[in-house]
Amino acid sequence: MLLEDQRFLHEDLERLEQGISDRVLEDPRHIRDRLNRDHQISGFLARIQHQSNRLLEIYNDTEGLRAKEIQSISTGDPFDEFYKQLNEMKDFHRRYPNEPIENLERAYKRKVPGEGESATAEIDNIFTGEEAYGRFLDLTTLHEDYLNLPGVQSRRVTYLQYLNIFNHFTPPQCPIKRPEKTTNQYFAYVGRLADYLESFLRRTQPLEDLDRTFASFTQEFEKAWEAKEIPGWGDETQAVGPAAPVTEGTGEGIWCPDCEKEFKNENVYKNHLSGKKHVKAAEARKSNGDAADGTANGGVNGHTTSKSASSSAKNLKERAIAEREHRVRKLAASMETVRSDTRVNVERRQGMTERERQLELDALFAESAEPSIRPSGGADDDSDSSGDEKIYNPLKLPLAWDGKPIPYWLYKLHGLGVEFPCEICGNFVYMGRRAFDKHFNEARHIYGLKCLGITNTTLFREITGIQDALKLWDKITRDKKKEKSGGENVVQMEDAEGNVMPEKVYYDLQKQGLL
Numbered sequence: 259m260l261l262e263d264q265r266f267l268h269e270d271l272e273r274l275e276q277g278i279s280d281r282v283l284e285d286p287r288h289i290r291d292r293l294n295r296d297h298q299i300s301g302f303l304a305r306i307q308h309q310s311n312r313l314l315e316i317y318n319d320t321e322g323l324r325a326k327e328i329q330s331i332s333t334g335d336p337f338d339e340f341y342k343q344l345n346e347m348k349d350f351h352r353r354y355p356n357e358p359i360e361n362l363e364r365a366y367k368r369k370v371p372g373e374g375e376s377a378t379a380e381i382d383n384i385f386t387g388e389e390a391y392g393r394f395l396d397l398t399t400l401h402e403d404y405l406n407l408p409g410v411q412s413r414r415v416t417y418l419q420y421l422n423i424f425n426h427f428t429p430p431q432c433p434i435k436r437p438e439k440t441t442n443q444y445f446a447y448v449g450r451l452a453d454y455l456e457s458f459l460r461r462t463q464p465l466e467d468l469d470r471t472f473a474s475f476t477q478e479f480e481k482a483w484e485a486k487e488i489p490g491w492g493d494e495t496q497a498v499g500p501a502a503p504v505t506e507g508t509g510e511g512i513w514c515p516d517c518e519k520e521f522k523n524e525n526v527y528k529n530h531l532s533g534k535k536h537v538k539a540a541e542a543r544k545s546n547g548d549a550a551d552g553t554a555n556g557g558v559n560g561h562t563t564s565k566s567a568s569s570s571a572k573n574l575k576e577r578a579i580a581e582r583e584h585r586v587r588k589l590a591a592s593m594e595t596v597r598s599d600t601r602v603n604v605e606r607r608q609g610m611t612e613r614e615r616q617l618e619l620d621a622l623f624a625e626s627a628e629p630s631i632r633p634s635g636g637a638d639d640d641s642d643s644s645g646d647e648k649i650y651n652p653l654k655l656p657l658a659w660d661g662k663p664i665p666y667w668l669y670k671l672h673g674l675g676v677e678f679p680c681e682i683c684g685n686f687v688y689m690g691r692r693a694f695d696k697h698f699n700e701a702r703h704i705y706g707l708k709c710l711g712i713t714n715t716t717l718f719r720e721i722t723g724i725q726d727a728l729k730l731w732d733k734i735t736r737d738k739k740k741e742k743s744g745g746e747n748v749v750q751m752e753d754a755e756g757n758v759m760p761e762k763v764y765y766d767l768q769k770q771g772l773l
Contacts, residue, residue: 259343260324261327263316264317267309267313273363274306274366281368289391297384300464302366389458390603392461392596393603394599395421395596395600397424400447400450406443410434417604425587427490439579440575444579448583452589455589456472456585459593462596475584476581482584483580488580511527514527517536517539606658609668614665658672672691672692673690674690680694682706682722682724698715707727710728711731712731714734718730751763
């Protein structure tokens with residue numbers, strides 16, 4: 259009965275469109291209900307695509323079944339065909355008496371909590387308590403994995419510091435060297451970090467076309483890898499050969515090329531030659547040199563073949579690791595707002611007691627449990643919502659930066675009672691050191707600096723007076739003019755091979771005996 263299936267699919271598509279339009283008109287106040295609405299719409303869109311593909315297959319009629327059914331209905335006695343299909347339906351329900359009947363009228367209709375629907379149970383299982391329905395990141399497990407990586411175990415990196423550096427994979431933020439990145443432990447860590455950020459983006463933005471975004475990340479990586487522009491994954495051929503003058507320290511002490519370290523004292527240098535770290539570094543450098551020599555000589559024996567095979571496998575693994583690092587950088591850049599909110603939330607929770615954390619969590623669940631779905635528009639709903647949003651503060655406690663009451667000791671701890679005026683912002687007064695530090699990156703302060711003719715705003719942090727800012731800007735412009743005029747009068751020197759360089763660089767290389 260292809261015609262009945264065709265009619266059913268058309269009805270299903272119309273019901274799905276109606277269900278989506280009903281949910282678009284909703285205006286949820288809580289992030290939990292808003293995410294639940296978006297995930298339902300995403301599920302409806304996926305079902306529309308699936309049902310449309312089934313309907314298209316019926317219209318294509320590759321096997322000719324639809325044409326045969328239309329011909330059987332249009333020719334002969336119509337009542338015979340009707341009773342034939344009726345008997346088939348009765349026989350089907352006789353054999354399957356408990357077959358459920360799908361009611362499309364109620365399938366996609368929005369149900370109110372009074373009808374016994376637990377609509378947000380799925381959302382509760384998607385996010386953890388630390389993520390707070392997609393408002394913050396939960397990287398505690400990945401932070402522990404990062405601390406156990408080779409090269410990081412000797413450093414104590416706090417969770418707040420990790421939130422600032424988890425998307426940096428090059429020194430000085432990342433102490434992990436390139437040989438240590440090829441370990442299975444680091445490969446698994448970067449993979450879990452990239453998967454978590456991608457999953458977080460899919461859970462918080464279900465209606466976005468994220469597949470296209472991720473595909474663009476892959477294309478950017480392919481171009482950058484071919485051009486060898488991936489940070490930390492450049493060509494290693496120069497590192498195997500003799501050390502360049504830049505890597506030989508200041509030239510005042512004794513340089514160890516194996517450890518890439520400079521020693522001021524000769525006795526310390528001699529003692530470190532027998533250490534395990536130096537012996538291990540010397541062996542690694544020697545093996546890398548042998549591998550490079552074997553490749554340069556172009557040997558055709560079996561040993562060279564195995565070396566080239568292992569080198570190609572290593573290149574493939576490095577490419578996979580670099581691709582994951584590139585994906586983490588792009589994903590972290592796309593959720594910079596959530597990342598900054600996570601840092602603020604971690605700092606805030608560190609200043610709270612266990613009881614206050616529990617009360618905050620209970621208030622969050624109590625707020626999300628209230629029915630907060632309301633249609634957009636309507637004066638009565640607006641008046642009710644304005645009344646519900648009033649903060650209950652019978653003890654007249656001071657308010658924090660988020661507008662909620664906090665204990666007085668915490669109010670004093672964060673210095674929220676201290677006033678910080680800013681003349682550049684029109685004598686606006688900021689309450690607390692945190693709000694004062696944060697306002698230097700806000701639009702109000704940047705606009706005030708631009709009105710004074712200052713373009714480089716990053717150098718004017720902690721400056722709130724107009725006269726101070728103008729004096730500093732005049733000094734910066736004068737220094738730039740001096741540097742520009744001084745750069746034109748640089749004395750050029752030429753060595754025996756005809757290489758031209760500044761006078762200072764020439765004498766530095768001459769002292770090191772490199773000319």
